[in-house]
Amino acid sequence: MDFTLSARLQIIREGRHRLRCTIRRVGHELPLLSVLHKMLQDGDLSFRDFMEVALYYPEFGYYSQRAERVGKAGDFVTSPSLSPVFSFALSRLIREFMSRVTDRMTSIVDIGCGDGALIHSLYGVAADAAFYGVDRFPPPGFVTDLARVPKTDIQFVICNELFDALPFARLVQRDEHLHELWVTERDGGLDWSEHEAEARYDDYFAARGVELAEGQFADVSLDWESTYEDIARFVSRGLIVTFDYGYPEQQLFSSRTRRFGTAAAYSRQQVSRDLLANPGQQDLTAHINFTDLQRAGERNGFKTLFFDRQAKFLLAVGATEHELFRPLEQLGSDDGWHRRGYSSARAGQGWGGGGMVLSAAALLRFKVQGSREKVKKWRNQRLTFPFSLEP
Secondary structure (H helix, E strand, C coil), X not given: CCCCCCEEEEEEECCCCCEEEEEEECCCCCCHHHHHHHHHCCCCEEHHHHXXXXXXXXXXXXXXXXXXXXXXXCCECCHHHHCHHHHHHHHHHHHHHHCCCCCCCEEEEEECCCCCHHXXXXXXXXXXXXXXXXXXXXXXXXXXXXXXXXXXXXXXXXXXXXXXXXXXXXXXXXCCEXXXXXXXXXXXXXXXXXXXXXXXXXXXXXXXXCCCCXXXXXXXXXXXXXXXXXXXXXXXXXXXXXXXXXXXXXXXXXXXXXXXXXXXXXECCEEECCXXXXXXXXXXXXXXXXXXXXXXXXXXXXXXXXXXXXXXHHHHCCHHHCHHHCCHHHCCHHHHHHHHHXXXXXXXXXXXXXXXXXXXXXXXXXXXXXXXXXXXXXXXXXXXXXXXXXX
């Protein structure tokens, strides 16, 4: 048995309980469930820490494994895997963007690139641009940290389902107190426990004027805002286009429509609410607070140019120019899966479903042209940039 390949995972908890757990992985064959059981011997884990381990623990976490996760043979589909229409529409947006860049050095950066399929599909769009992918577990040729991407004059940043994969806390309102859901070991299995929530989560809701109803659940990642802020600081001039599942904060935390939060698990194209089942073998996700992203962008000189459903965005940038929108009898047999993907999208299951798009430009170096009425009209018709580069 080779014990030379080892890793340390440290988790610091603050709040009612404060302790430090140090875990050492001592072999390839140790399953993730055994790792969690060892961690729980020192006390409960917050769900946020559990999710971090379940998704990103070296070799055994859901995303750290090399198994096929995305696509019809995987656990879930994303817009790029569902249909080539997504990449086609994004290519049109990049061409429009590049037409205004002239001779400046430009980079196209996909943050949370996964296997790199999306960024690879865009390589032929702009011959003069440099292409980069960033991911925790990147494919060959890409990097693990945005700081390792060379700075250029202008940046076009893509974040496709990046934020809903960030670990989040599960919270519930009990009487006048906010509680956080933790994970404990009971009768040899994983189960839930509740602890008084850390003050930073009370502060989160108080700063946004959000009051949870008695018994209401909410899923919150404090990394949503800080991660977007890091991206905004990276962009000196340019555009950030974010595709994700989420709502503005007043809708996201509505007690009438989302009383039990939005947390979900995905495996083999099935959705489940059993978040503790099969750690490392199912994806965990929750809808994001887009207001957090907008707020972080505005603090760094960005202006929101577009925020709406993904279907509207893709149609606005010319998705219907793709050959899959030709009459069905003109399509080849190889287009069947992609055409079904388009049909699913129209039914609200694919790239036209619940996903939202936030498009923001750095106004430190861009200026808006035209009136507010012109910008509002632009949102609902063919999308062209209502701004130009300043000298």
